[in-house]
């Protein structure tokens with residue numbers, strides 16, 4: 001099922017949580033709503049689910065306006081962080097819940113419900129745990145039960161709010177892969193909320209980047225990562241360093257260093273901001289060409305050595321990641337170096 005949000009506005013008191021959201025989700029897409037805390041991701045997801053009503057705008061499912069339609073009629077499966085499993089029900093009872101509460105005319109009989117629950121238990125790889133209670137499961141197992149419960153009603157849309165939020169890194173990775181396979185095999189249209197960029201870039205076909213109740217950019221993981229369109233996206237994705245500079249006649253000046261920058265050829269002279277990712281900076285000898293800097297910290301307890309340097313002219317701190325084979329090991333705090341930007345983008349202002 002395709003989903004559309006058209007001009008969605010939502011206010012809480014005087015606070016505008018969503019400032020006019022337009023979004024087109026195609027059938028079969030796996031979409032991530034990515035943004036910092038408070039950017040409106042959950043609010044948008046709840047409105048898509050029909051759990052909350054928007055103040056303005058429309059939600060369309062397959063081009064049909066859902067305004068005023070009850071949750072049950074939307075046939076969406078959802079897994080929300082605070083929508084916990086029913087503690088007094090077994091795993092199997094939890095999974096079958098959505099089927100048992102259907103109106104009599106649509107309700108499958110007991111044997112059909114049992115068959116469906118067994119099938120879902122197999123799907124989420126919990127076939128032996130149907131008789132347990134939620135308190136007897138691990139966090140990852142509980143999440144899988146929550147997913148099975150959401151899938152029991154055979155939704156065509158699956159909405160997930162930080163589905164793996166509370167789990168440790170290894171379980172998260174496993175569940176991610178598993179969810180991706182499930183999405184494909186059940187031909188779902190899925191939307192999930194996350195503030196974890198790695199999760200969004202790895203899982204989704206389409207990433208929607210939100211900031212302060214608005215969409216900053218929508219695109220494939222490659223597009224949003226490699227072609228950020230706004231300063232917010234530059235900084236939010238990949239932790240780009242923000243370096244104030246001066247644009248003049250097709251070059252940029254950072255402090256007193258002038259750097260060739262063909263990418264600014266079309267920009268007007270004046271103040272600008274260069275965005276450069278930590279892995280796109282290299283560190284060279286103090287007497288080499290580049291922007292003079294001083295090493296502030298060297299972090300070696302990570303797969304790639306990370307170095308923090310301070311530019312001599314401007315006192316600006318920059319994060320640098322070095323390739324594993326580079327001499328992160330011989331750099332020391334206080335050492336004078338130069339930095340070079342292998343790749344950077346510049347926005348005016």
Ligand SMILES: Nc1ncnc2c1ncn2[C@@H]1O[C@H](COP(=O)(O)OP(=O)(O)OP(=O)(O)O)[C@@H](O)[C@H]1O
Pocket residue numbers: 012015017035036037038039040041042043044193195
């Ligand atoms: N029921 C409510 N009453 C008042 N303000 C609310 C309510 N729900 C959300 N907000 C506010 O709306 C804004 C957006 O909240 P939302 O939960 O959508 O953000 P989010 O991007 O999902 O954040 P997080 O990643 O922290 O969950 C926040 O500033 C929040 O405080």
